Amino acid sequence: MRAMTYRGPYDIRVEEKDIPRIEHPNDAIVRVTTAAICGSDLHLYHGLMPDTRVGSTFGHEFVGVVHEVGPSVRDLAVGDRVMVPFNIYCGTCFFCARGLYSNCHNVNPNATAAGGIYGYSHTTGGYDGGQAEYVRVPFADVGPAIVPDWMDEEDAVLCTDxxxxxxxxxxxxxxxxxxxxxxxxxxxxxxxxxxxxxxxxxxxxxxxxxxxxxxxxxxxxxxxxxxxxxxxxxxxxxxxxxxxxxxxxxxxxxxxxxxxxxxxxxxxxxxxxxxxxxxxxxxxxxxxxxxxxxxxxxxxxxxxxxxxxxxxxxxxxxxxxxNQTPVKRQWPRLFEHMRNGYLKPNDVVTHRIPLEHIAEGYHMFSAKLDGCIKPLVVPGTA
Missing domain, CATH: 3.40.50.720 (NAD(P)-binding Rossmann-like Domain)
Incomplete structure (x- = not known):
């Protein structure tokens, strides 16, 4: 697959990587249809986050279509259109039981505070992110949700963070x-x-x-x-x-x-x-x-x-x-506001960038060029 890869501060590229595989029975592989560049991704891009390793793929805001599921996955099926919160969490630990999904105790061996986050250095678990054609989604029965039929794809991706x-x-x-x-x-x-x-x-x-x-x-x-x-x-x-x-x-x-x-x-x-x-x-x-x-x-x-x-x-x-946001906990009320017309998230989107041009997108977003407020990334896979 094609994926954004980190090569050092201010140096990112699109390169060939292996399509992620199922590593645990409750994993899913999601084919990314829309991702985003977040302002916090710039901290990684600028080299300000410790333990951001060469070869990492960024991206914690993404939606897509389920490509493959592990044998224990019950709530998702191949072909489902899903939105994935940036938090990776188990759903059963002390903190998850209290709705503190961003503080999950079982997904990040490298930090005492933060839980797991897609594409956000090894300080948050070392998981590859969604600025790629495919991404591995752990605990697929816990985090992802099927995108409601009434929700626009761009609105859905903004709900993920x-x-x-x-x-x-x-x-x-x-x-x-x-x-x-x-x-x-x-x-x-x-x-x-x-x-x-x-x-x-x-x-x-x-x-x-x-x-x-x-x-x-x-x-x-x-x-x-x-x-x-x-x-x-x-x-x-x-x-x-x-x-x-x-x-x-x-x-x-x-x-x-x-x-x-x-x-x-x-x-x-x-x-x-x-x-x-x-x-x-x-x-x-x-x-x-x-x-x-x-x-x-x-x-x-x-x-x-x-x-x-x-x-x-x-x-x-x-x-x-x-705290880091426990994303899925916000969704019921946010969905209500969106359906009632109080919020239209993609009103803040200014740019839609092909994955192949993501390096230019990072530069534009970082330097605040061309009125760039929120850029989305489109992998363009079939």
Whole structure:
């Protein structure tokens, strides 16, 4: 098969790899029909995630058609059209039994916190991802779901991470009716978090970024007020002024480890492996929240320390809530919102890229060229 392969920071290629095989009786092999490039994939692309090995295939957002199933699979059959959450989880451990699918205890021997994730380095289990023609799906009776007949393919692929993660970020913020909500980051996850905040009763939603195309989308798609942080001497002071000098009730960090990077981050992260990214957005979020407010973090950070102003958070009495999204737990409510017309996920899609041109797609997305907000990847298999 043809698959995206990692050869080092900023160096990805499409190469021939063996079609994955059934390794466990509950595996399925899925022929990918649509995948996506996620902002968190850029952390891998930039070399900021530890233990990203040469030859790995990225991609944790994908939908496809079941090509083969293991002998123990009962809920899927060859030919089924399926959507696959980015979490790989067993469904039976202590954490899965409590709906914490992103913290599954049985799928990732290399980390004490995160569970398994498709295509996201060996720190999350070393599973190949879906930016390929075929992908192996473990625990096929647990994670994947048949795509509803009424759901568009592009909407389905966004449910596998970006939409579910944005919605989860708004959930973590514990939004009460009338709250002022600030979202840092106007990528797809931030856009979905801002849109979801209205569904949860927000009285005011503000989005902060520095890319005008994204800010324009935040205004049109998420109906949010927007701030370009490069146009202000101190964005925290500006946001305090905009909120009566109190700060926001709820703040959502949808940036994570600063996917575009900076010099210090590249030296300490890429070269010395001392940190999992820059904490600038997270520190802004801490400073922007009012005393007694809530900070939601679902932006991706590496598994090693960052210089976070935890003392400020403690002294302000902030509630911090954070996790990787348990994707499938969000689907019932998201599907309801979609069917009722409150959400049309593929409104954020800007580019559709053939798998053969994925290297150009990564460059365009990373450099924020051509108004690229959310690129999908089409393998083009028969």
């Amino acid at each position: 970006a939409l579910a993660t944005g919605y989860f970020g708004a959930q973590l913020a514990d939004i009460a009716e009338g709250d002022v909500v600030v979202v840092f980051g106007a990528g797809p996850v931030g856009l979905f978090a801002a849109r979801s905040a209205w569904l949860m009763g927000a009285g005011r939603v503000i989005v902060v970024d520095h890319v005008e195309d994204r800010l324009a989308k935040a205004r049109s798609f998420a109906h949010a007020e927007t701030y370009d942080f490069t146009r202000h001497k101190d964005i925290v002071v500006e946001l305090k002024r905009a909120t009566g000098m109190l700060g926001a009730d709820r703040v959502i960090d949808a940036v994570g480890a600063e996917a575009d990077g900076n010099l210090l981050q590249h030296v300490t992260g890429t070269r010395l492996k001392l940190q999992g990214g820059s904490p600038i957005a997270l520190n802004w979020a801490i400073d922007t929240a009012r005393k007694g407010g809530t900070l939601s973090v679902m932006g991706v950070y590496g598994p090693v320390p960052t210089a976070v102003r935890f003392g400020d958070a403690m002294n302000k009495g902030l509630t911090l809530r954070a």
